[in-house]
Amino acid sequence: MKEIGYYNGEMGLLNEVKIPMQDRALYFGDGVYDVTFAYNHHLFAMNDHLDRFYNSCRMLEIDFPLTREELTAEIQKCVDAAETDGAVVIYWQSSRSNSKRNHVYPDPSNKPTLLITITEAKAMDYSIPMKLITWEDTRFFHCNIKTLNLIPNVVASQRAKEAGCGEAVLHRGNQLTECAHSSLLLLKDGVLIGPKLNELILPSISRKHLFEIAEELGVPTEMRDVSMDEVWNADEVIVCSTTKVTAAADTLDGKPVGMKDRELFLKLQKAYFDRVEREIGWKLG
Numbered sequence: 001m002k003e004i005g006y007y008n009g010e011m012g013l014l015n016e017v018k019i020p021m022q023d024r025a026l027y028f029g030d031g032v033y034d035v036t037f038a039y040n041h042h043l044f045a046m047n048d049h050l051d052r053f054y055n056s057c058r059m060l061e062i063d064f065p066l067t068r069e070e071l072t073a074e075i076q077k078c079v080d081a082a083e084t085d086g087a088v089v090i091y092w093q094s095s096r097s098n099s100k101r102n103h104v105y106p107d108p109s110n111k112p113t114l115l116i117t118i119t120e121a122k123a124m125d126y127s128i129p130m131k132l133i134t135w136e137d138t139r140f141f142h143c144n145i146k147t148l149n150l151i152p153n154v155v156a157s158q159r160a161k162e163a164g165c166g167e168a169v170l171h172r173g174n175q176l177t178e179c180a181h182s183s184l185l186l187l188k189d190g191v192l193i194g195p196k197l198n199e200l201i202l203p204s205i206s207r208k209h210l211f212e213i214a215e216e217l218g219v220p221t222e223m224r225d226v227s228m229d230e231v232w233n234a235d236e237v238i239v240c241s242t243t244k245v246t247a248a249a250d251t252l253d254g255k256p257v258g259m260k261d262r263e264l265f266l267k268l269q270k271a272y273f274d275r276v277e278r279e280i281g282w283k284l285g
Helices: 024-028 046-059 068-081 151-162 205-216 228-233 262-280
Strands: 004-007 010-013 031-039 087-095 115-120 130-136 167-172 175-179 183-188 191-194 221-223 236-241 245-252
Touching: 004 068, 010 068, 024 087, 031 046, 046 068, 046 087, 046 205, 068 087, 068 115, 130 151, 130 236, 151 167, 167 228, 175 228, 183 205, 183 228, 191 205, 205 221, 205 236, 205 245, 205 262, 236 262, 245 262
Parallel strands: 130 167, 130 245, 191 221
Antiparallel strands: 004 010, 004 115, 031 087, 087 115, 167 175, 175 183, 183 191, 183 236, 236 245
8 A cells, every 4th residue: 555645635655744843733743633544445433533623623723724524525536545445544633724833823714734645554463452551641732633743652652562562551640641642441231331521531432422322322420520449440441433433452560450350341332333334344353
């Protein structure tokens, strides 16, 4: 396949597309992004991802110029240019503008930018449970906006890698928030549990889907404050994100967690995999 890059209407090979030095994403991280995947040119869950993208733009007061239909068409054009029937990761972002560095917003004549990348997607090996670490959540109070400002997430992810783990579980004191680049859900006594959505937690599309699937299967759900004690004592610890879809974890800080309700977890996981296959034809697991 070809890895594709796109910037403000210019499309080419990923390593050849240029970005102006005055894009506000470079100076301030002044922008938002979203991620989904496609298989055989079919985009997954675009309505959900577009909802979140445009909501992030609204909360950062970025007047993104393209309609949903126009943005989808540009993304589809890039996916098609990758020349593969396999799975690809779709990343797109918009910064406030390409303009001279100034903390205040630029003149409205400087329109928001659009950057798109298309890269190869590879499904993880779901037969191997994930290993996690805990990490104090030091992010600001706009975690519900999918902004480009991800330094605490980057550092937490690096600490997880150094520990031989796949994710870092973020917490504020004893309160669970989410992972560095995923959501964290629990199964306890047959109930799917996740932290309630607020300014500390990104409204994950995969999390949203998993709650929908649980309700379709008649599995009780709860969204509320969740303590780290509950994570340690959960029947199952579930990591979900666009790239991971839904995966189980078996260790946290080197100690065993979860893996006590395999039947229910695998039922939920299979239902999510089936949803992906129905929508775009990609067979996971």
